[in-house]
Amino acid sequence: MAVLSRSALGGAVLAAFAFEAHAQQSEQQLQEVVVSASRAEQERFDAPAAVDVVQVDPFAQQSPLVNMSELLSGVPGLQVRERQNYAQDLQISVRGFGTRSTFGVRGVRILIDGIPATMPDGQGQAATASLASASRIEVLRGPLAQLYGNAAGGVVQVFSKDPPLQPQGELSLGAGSDGQRQYGFSLGGGSETLGAVLDVSQYATDGYRDHSAARRTTVNGKVVARPSADTTITGIFSSFDQPLSQDPLGLTRAAFMNDPRGVAPNALTFDTRKTISQSQLGVVVEHRLGAQDTLNARIYGGERQVFQTLGFAGGPTSAGGVIDLDRGYGGAGASWTHRQTVNGLPLQWTLGADFDTQSERRQGFDNAFGTPTTLRRDERGRARNRDLYAQVDWTFAPQWRLIGGVRSSEVRLEVDDDFIAPGNPDDSGRVKYRATSPVAGLLWNVSERVNLYANVGKGFETPTLAEAAYRAGGTGPNLDLEASTSVQGEIGARIKGERHALDLALFQSRSKNEIVPQQTVGGRSIFQNVDGVRRRGVEAAWRAEWDARWSSQLSYTWLDAQFRRAFGNAGGTVAAGNRLPGAAEHSLYGELQYRWNEKLSSALEMSASSRTWVNDVNSEAAPGYAVVNLRGGYRFDAGPAKMMLFGRIDNVFDRAYAGSVIVNDGNGRFYEPAPGRRLFVGLRTAF
Template sequence: MPQRFPRFSPPGFLLSGALVGGVVLSAVAPAPVNAVGGPTGSMGAPPAITVPSATISADTIPADTLPVDTIQRDTLDPIPVRGVIVNILRSPIRVDRAPFAISVIQEEVLGRGRSASSVEEALHGLPGVQVQNRFNDALGEQVSIRGFGARSGFGVRGIQVVVDGIPATLPDGQSTLEHLDLGSLGRVEALRGPGAALYGNAAGGVLTFETRAPSESRVRQELRVVEGDHGMHRLQSTTSGTLGAQQYLVSLSRYEWDGFRTYRGDGNRSVYGNTRREQVNATFSSSLLGGEIRLVANHLELGSENPGALTRFEMEVGDRRASSGNVAQGTRKDVVQSQAGLTWRGPLAGRELELATHAVRRELVNPIPWAVVDLDRKVGGIRGILRTEQAGPVGDLWWAAGFEASSQLDERRQFANEAGERGSLRLDQRERVFGGAVFIQALLPINRVLDVMTGLRYDRIRFSAADRLPRTFGAPEEAGGRTLDSASPSFGLHASITRALGAYMNLSTAFETPTTSELANHPDGLGGFNPELEPQVGITGELGARGLLGEVAAWELAFFHTVLYNELVPFEVAQVPGRRFFRNSGRSEREGIEATLQFSPDPMVAARMTLSTNRAHFRSYSVDGVSYSGNRVPGIAPHRIEGILRLGPGSWFAEFRGEAMASILTRDDNDPQAATPPRRLLDVRAGVNEANLLGLRLSPFLGITNVLDVAYTSSVSVNAVDGRYFEPGPGRAMYFGASLAVQY
């Protein structure tokens, strides 16, 4: 087969598994790879494209991932350097040719010394990605990219999330990450900017998560145990292997956490905010009809208490208490969710065809301060993509065209909350969402320096609701529906200026509908959907560059400017505290800089620094005659700095992580008394890399979070009433664990 992507122009590299630009450095002999450099049998890349491996003597850069026998030598052989292939742009492309800001985190970082208790751990070191860890699994972690998603009061909004090829983002734009199996996570890819031309609704940014590749041995059995403060206990069993053309992985896990938010009951101090999670995650792949088929299945059972947000006075007391109202109302969440996805990818008439389908069933009981929500959800979808590539005089031209169709059916009921139990029925409606889309994208080499990537997608989404509450005069009312659509183009230009320098620019669009829960919340209390709430649309321009500094460092710099119309803004009313409603602002703008520097002067030392800024302002926005034009958009940190220092590996490793985040405003009027104090956090983890013990592979580790034991706000609730804007983070906490593996 001919070699594709023949030019090698590496403007970035991997240190400790986090990618800047597009080159992976490894002193470990490479594992068998498929046509694009992914693991054999992986569905992460199609077989139609191959990537050459190159060994660069003059540009050799030490890696920090070395086997024990390698680091004992005085000198190192030249390190194989391989262009990193990502699939987050819907077609495989080397990162150093992508005209968009893309980051990758690999398995060796995701699993090394982590407690696997939060999504935040998996996203450390990503510029432009802000995670507000509520330490409250009843609400989930708030993840935003360049401010998209910062409005979320629970779950994830504004960004697209894909887990093992199955959309975690529903047709209406809301996402959940509870089912993500952090203990078997193998790869994270992030598109740090709008991706509506590729993913459609709610794609202000994109995150894709992949389960790690199965072991190449016939059977590998791994047992992992983590114990920690606040009653943390995590037990995981992972079995994987390769049997000829078949690969499999089965992960079983149980996670328990008592929480740290306290309240006084029966004269004693008690804790409110516990979590119990049981999960099964499985993948299976095999060759079929000249291609590869992959099955993914996941089951989750989750129960978690919601300790709620606090006022500034309650935060200053410093006891990290739970909200007394939440405790009295028994706020919590109980979820049972099952999902499965099937993907086939293979050749078709000289091209490559990808076909995928998925189904999700979710049952939720969710007492919140003002109601008990009972939701039964069914989701299904299909996707088809046809790709082709042909050689040109200055490079390879490829294009891809595809379609998506998805449906969402919600049976939603709301009852009065009587101390955590169901009272009178207040809402009973059936909500349907149907989404359909067609898209096309292409990569066109202009010459040996310039590449153009362009795309266009059209989405049409139909919302409908049937109000089934009995009315005074006869049958239930049909609440009607709404149809929202958008055409989303994108254009990107990349220049490979030298072997060590690449630059890019792009224009991309964002389109975001209100979710069903946002549409269903009427300030006037009526059923059906809010007819006044409009979708949020915007356009982003970006300039960026990636490069190498000698043989020991790499850097990346990106500047973005976003203009949004009808930005969705949350608010609450005094009559129903805790219930979030939404309205549209007129126009708002965001601009910022993302800078990353990675430095590895020695195979045993690697450092990474990231700077993320975001100046987000309302330009045209008023409510009831009060103008907020010129004010900062609440919920978004204007700047954030993160630094990670890794020592090792070899027989051991250690990692130090520091973070400094600016004050976050919580109100549209920018009241400084409702802003969070700036925060500075330090975490430490260390451990041993698979010590051989009588044929068993033992990896003990420990970690300390919030080493300096500072009091800080971990998450905010924008425009809340009664001043309840703040959720506290825990103090200093320790965890320790070990994994024990055997394979044959």
């Protein structure tokens, strides 16, 4: 698949050499970061794909650390929309994959310490990651993400901090506009052979909009044991409790323009809200068989309970206006990595297998003004995946490196219908999806300062249990819905100097059987497959350390995501050339930081986005926007304790804009307003 012309590639190479010549005049070395994009630790500069790493220091971060959107705004190709609606979670999309999600995360795989936060059917939740205990977040984009399995338009990995080697503790307190309150603590300690760390944080808000209050508590525990020099055993426990999250629903354009703090009338009538409780336990073992071989294994399990009231009553033709969901999930995986040299150059290959399962009981009831009444839905859903994969990383010449891999996946969805009544027969059924996802890439180490790479791969995405729940013209699940497949390609350049670093990537993907909404009836969303979806674009990121005081960051994404073939849905005809909803064509982020001295620092942030279409027929769009934020922090000592006082002002100029959109909303309530100007201040203590 041609992604870039020869002339454009030649221009990129010439630009790389020109940038290198300029960079060699600099003096201060940019700090390198270690990542694991190809399942082995390496310098980020040498990663043969578009990958970004955000280092997280919970003590020093000048932010509440509640949502990933606080940390990932500067990653090109990644869109993280903080909805100001804790009943629906964040919206995360990578290169236009995942934009159709109205709740949860689809099209992007999320892993926390190597354990999936994405279920076998492809649906995940980002809110369960504890940022207060994180050490770094990696974002992998492009073809190599396909090696992580179903729904891997991209991969977001969160890695938690290891236990300290001596007793340590941290406390945090914060408060801000709209009744925001945050507090937490961390305790940890140990030795080289055994250590543990526990992080607890709580956040509450009255909400920017009416009827949008929320409260959540996150607990993350980690135990690391090293019984020998060759074996590391890591135990991980996490708990997420959100007993309150009111849902103000989206607004129509007229309501959004008239009163951004307003709430849809149905939200008050039916007391729309959600409660969530989730707990998980996992164990990861790494064992070196010798100098050349390493075994890695994981096993995990968890449970999740959700109770949600929706903005309608229900009725005989509906699935109900109240959802009650109980889910159990778990899995295991193992991989074997071998390292050797061929002609004095490194060769590494990995063989692995993943087995994951989810089982859920979903019931739907009529909604009598916020109270469940008549049962309308009662079913058991199951999803399982069995994957085998192989990957090779071979430096076959001093300046050339080959990356290749293949993943064989099988995903099964099953529905057992327990709600059998007149007009509603037994709709039990099952379906199996199989896919083979090959990827190949090439890295050219032009010099110590310039790397060029190219990748191509094939991926797939199954419908989730929620998307396959209903079919047109009858009751029961839509088991005729196909899995979407895509062919992706990218070329990129990574250039570094003493003070500057530049990343460039050009990408394109074409999808068949893309999963898109067909119609929504009585709260039931029905999906269909369409062909001819194309996503292409450019990503650029530049970082600079000008001197000991000044540093800057700039990232830009151009995303051209289109339906290339016309099709029909309940809203009318989607014309060829229409844009995918939820995906802005242009996104820009800039940051300028100044360190006044070793204790005091401040920064100016800017985020901008072009208009975002809200539905497939492109009849409406959220206007583009640009907002400016300010932040600052001051470190000082108080006896044996280290203190950090920080504050931030978001949306300094009090702009009114839609922070996120609800794509293809059947009621035309597409818009979720972002907050106006608001303040947050916090104090963190380490001892």
